[in-house]
Amino acid sequence: MSKRSRARSFPVQLVDLVLIELSNWRWCWRSLVVVGALVPLFGMVGLSIYARDLGPQALNTIYSGSLVMSLMLGNLGSIQSHVVFMRFQGTLDFFATLPIHRFTLLLAIIVAFFLISLPALLALLIIGSALLKVSLAPHPLLLLVIPLCVVPMSAVGALIGVNVESPQQGNSLSILTTFLFAGLGPVLFPAERLPEILRLIGEINPAARAASALRQTLIGPLDEQIMLDLAIVIGFTLCVLFLVGKKLDWRARHRL
Amino acid sequence: MIVYDVGSLGKSYPGQAVPANNNISFQVREGEIFGILGENGAGKTTLVKQMVNLLAPSSGSIQLYGKSIKHDSLHVPFIVGYMPQESLALNNLTAGEALYFSAHLRGHSRREALDERDRLLDRWQLYDLRDRHSSQMSGGQRRLLRLAVAVAGASKVLVLDEPTNNLDPQKRRMVWDNLRQLNQEHGTTILFITHDAIEAEKIIERVGILHRGELVVAGAPHALKQNLKNKLRLEIAFEPGQAPLLRADLTLRRLTRTRWQIYLEQHQLGDVMAALDIDRLTDIKLNSATLEDLYFHYVEAV
Numbered sequence: 001m002s003k004r005s006r007a008r009s010f011p012v013q014l015v016d017l018v019l020i021e022l023s024n025w026r027w028c029w030r031s032l033v034v035v036g037a038l039v040p041l042f043g044m045v046g047l048s049i050y051a052r053d054l055g056p057q058a059l060n061t062i063y064s065g066s067l068v069m070s071l072m073l074g075n076l077g078s079i080q081s082h083v084v085f086m087r088f089q090g091t092l093d094f095f096a097t098l099p100i101h102r103f104t105l106l107l108a109i110i111v112a113f114f115l116i117s118l119p120a121l122l123a124l125l126i127i128g129s130a131l132l133k134v135s136l137a138p139h140p141l142l143l144l145v146i147p148l149c150v151v152p153m154s155a156v157g158a159l160i161g162v163n164v165e166s167p168q169q170g171n172s173l174s175i176l177t178t179f180l181f182a183g184l185g186p187v188l189f190p191a192e193r194l195p196e197i198l199r200l201i202g203e204i205n206p207a208a209r210a211a212s213a214l215r216q217t218l219i220g221p222l223d224e225q226i227m228l229d230l231a232i233v234i235g236f237t238l239c240v241l242f243l244v245g246k247k248l249d250w251r252a253r254h255r256l
Numbered sequence: 257m258i259v260y261d262v263g264s265l266g267k268s269y270p271g272q273a274v275p276a277n278n279n280i281s282f283q284v285r286e287g288e289i290f291g292i293l294g295e296n297g298a299g300k301t302t303l304v305k306q307m308v309n310l311l312a313p314s315s316g317s318i319q320l321y322g323k324s325i326k327h328d329s330l331h332v333p334f335i336v337g338y339m340p341q342e343s344l345a346l347n348n349l350t351a352g353e354a355l356y357f358s359a360h361l362r363g364h365s366r367r368e369a370l371d372e373r374d375r376l377l378d379r380w381q382l383y384d385l386r387d388r389h390s391s392q393m394s395g396g397q398r399r400l401l402r403l404a405v406a407v408a409g410a411s412k413v414l415v416l417d418e419p420t421n422n423l424d425p426q427k428r429r430m431v432w433d434n435l436r437q438l439n440q441e442h443g444t445t446i447l448f449i450t451h452d453a454i455e456a457e458k459i460i461e462r463v464g465i466l467h468r469g470e471l472v473v474a475g476a477p478h479a480l481k482q483n484l485k486n487k488l489r490l491e492i493a494f495e496p497g498q499a500p501l502l503r504a505d506l507t508l509r510r511l512t513r514t515r516w517q518i519y520l521e522q523h524q525l526g527d528v529m530a531a532l533d534i535d536r537l538t539d540i541k542l543n544s545a546t547l548e549d550l551y552f553h554y555v556e557a558v
Contacts, residue, residue, distance in 0.1 A: 007330070008361060020357050024348040093310050094345030098361050099333040251329045252312035 013100050017108030022115065029116050036074030036120030040066040041127060047188060048132050056134075058190045063134045064215035065188035068207050070124050071150050072178050074117030076157040079109060080174040083161025087249055102250040106241070110154040114147060121146070125218075134219060141226070142217040148233055149210035153181075155240035162247045181207035206236040258322070259413055259445045260284040260307060265316035267302050275469050276302040280316070282464055282474045287443045289435070291456050293551050294466035300449040301341060303466065304415050307447070308338040320413075337362075337411030339402050341418050341449075351393075351401050352377065352386040355408050362409025372408055379434060380404040381427070395422045403431065407438065414438070416448040420455065428452070432459050453547040463547060465554050472554045481545050484553050486519035489546075490528065493539035514538070519549075 008016070025032070044066040051058040086092040095105055129136050156177060164170040182188055185202020194202070202208040213229040216222045260283065267277040276299045284290045294300045305311040307318055309325050309332040318325050325332050346354040355376050359369040377383045380400050390398055403419055419435070420428045436459045438444045450456045457477065464474040473480060481487060493515045506528065509517045520528060525542075545553075 007334070008363065013361065016357055016361055020346070020349065020353075023353055024346075027348060089345075089347075090340055090343035091345040091347075093340060094343055096310060097308055097333055097336070097338040098358070099330050099363070100361060252306070252309045252326070 013104045018111050021112030033120045036070050037123045040069040059132045061190045064211045068211045072153045075113050076153040077174045079154050079157030080160045080170050084167045084170040096251045114150045137220045139217040145213045145217045152206040152237040158244045187211045209233050257286040258283050259286050261319040263317045266314050268314045278469045280471045288461045290447045291460040291463045292449045298466040299469040336413045337406040339406035339416040347391045350387050351382050358405045358408040376404045413445045457547040467555045484545050487545045489543045490518045491541040
């Protein structure tokens with residue numbers, strides 16, 4: 001028996017922690033898939049009836065917006081409740097006593113929930129395109145855009161999770177945030193159908209930017225706006241992750 | 257070598273008039289087994305949470321192997337294995353997975369972690385539960401798993417918050433035996449909290465008694481017992497309706513309808529035995545003072 005723990009490298013820590021998270025959720029991933037796919041699917045079908053006469057551009061917006069909704073439901077809400085659970089049930093304390101870094105744990109949670117949300121996203125992607133008759137022209141950049149769409153939602157979920165005072169408060173806030181993200185800007189509705197104020201807010205709404213990036217890389221055409229979309233998404237994510245790291249109850253904060 | 261050096265430690269929670277820990281100072285030496293005794297709410301868990309860096313002290317200092325724990329957040333996790341009193345961590349992992357991941361994250365290679373997992377499953381009598389999730393285990397089984405998880409990875413120091421609560425007598429004995437073995441074979445320094453003063457006495461080398469947030473006394477039990485006025489405890493039982501007649505200067509404490517207890521000095525023993533009506537006795541027990549007696553002595557003196 002060796003007498004001194006050695007720090008595992010970042011990739012080893014990350015893989016272990018992702019596996020722990022996936023193992024923890026292996027019993028209920030099906031319900032996450034159902035919630036992540038069915039709710040946006042029903043929304044997509046309902047909105048497509050309303051937007052049938054508005055042309056293919058509107059259907060494309062509904063389609064990409066629903067994909068972003070799926071990512072929000074599968075990641076924002078789940079990560080929020082997971083972080084709250086960890087805080088209130090002592091799980092975070094357990095991880096804090098292991099020789100790991102808090103950002104590795106945060107990243108592992110985000111990666112695990114992203115992997116869990118993928119089946120719902122894929123199901124929605126295939127069924128949605130068939131239902132709305134959206135012709136897909138995936139660009140290789142899509143492989144980067146999908147994870148980048150997930151991270152800001154996950155980070156917001158974590159931010160709510162580290163700040164709320166009870167699980168009930170966390171659930172209410174994450175539902176409210178999901179609707180605000182979906183409603184403030186051209187996420188589910190085409191920009192030209194929105195009032196000026198919502199269009200302006202949409203410029204900095206990461207969900208609207210994520211939907212725009214998804215639309216361009218999944219349906220096309222890809223233009224220079226993608227760079228601004230990704231820059232806003234990444235900038236927003238970094239800010240939120242910084243706040244999460246500052247607030248996370250992780251080991252003692254000495255003020256002596 | 258000093259493992260833990262706790263100096264003038266204080267912890268106050270917002271909105272609470274009385275501090276949870278007040279001016280606590282003590283040391284834990286390398287390779288020793290240190291027990292912390294105290295009533296509910298004495299501040300024991302607050303104390304160990306500060307020692308494993310989960311809570312920041314309001315005042316005072318904690319050094320681990322000569323280095324303050326506040327400057328390097330990984331200093332404690334590298335050295336200390338901690339078992340919390342209650343936790344749902346790794347609840348949906350099987351016992352085998354929880355042990356493997358804990359050992360691997362604490363620095364064992366994949367192969368070593370698998371070996372460590374098997375060794376711990378065996379040593380802590382969890383082998384039959386290796387594929388069962390923690391959430392499907394009884395309270396006692398979960399406690400054993402938490403203990404094994406704290407031990408996984410061969411930490412130099414173990415900090416255990418009530419390791420034998422909810423365990424049956426057989427399992428409690430197994431826990432004390434395993435901890436003693438870890439200490440003897442690997443020199444592991446062990447600090448634990450317990451309510452179970454009598455059983456803990458089997459392995460404790462030094463003890464600290466905590467009362468209302470303050471450390472009343474710390475030292476080796478045999479040395480502390482020298483300060484007790486009456487070091488022997490005599491328990492006698494008579495048939496119902498009969499009472500012992502003893503000297504007036506001895507205080508009798510009635511335990512049950514038929515059973516009494518007397519604390520006395522060694523030199524008083526002969527006189528007391530001579531005064532007892534041996535024919536009427538149904539039971540007699542003579543013990544030296546226990547950790548429990550020590551605890552009551554110091555707490556009642558406060």
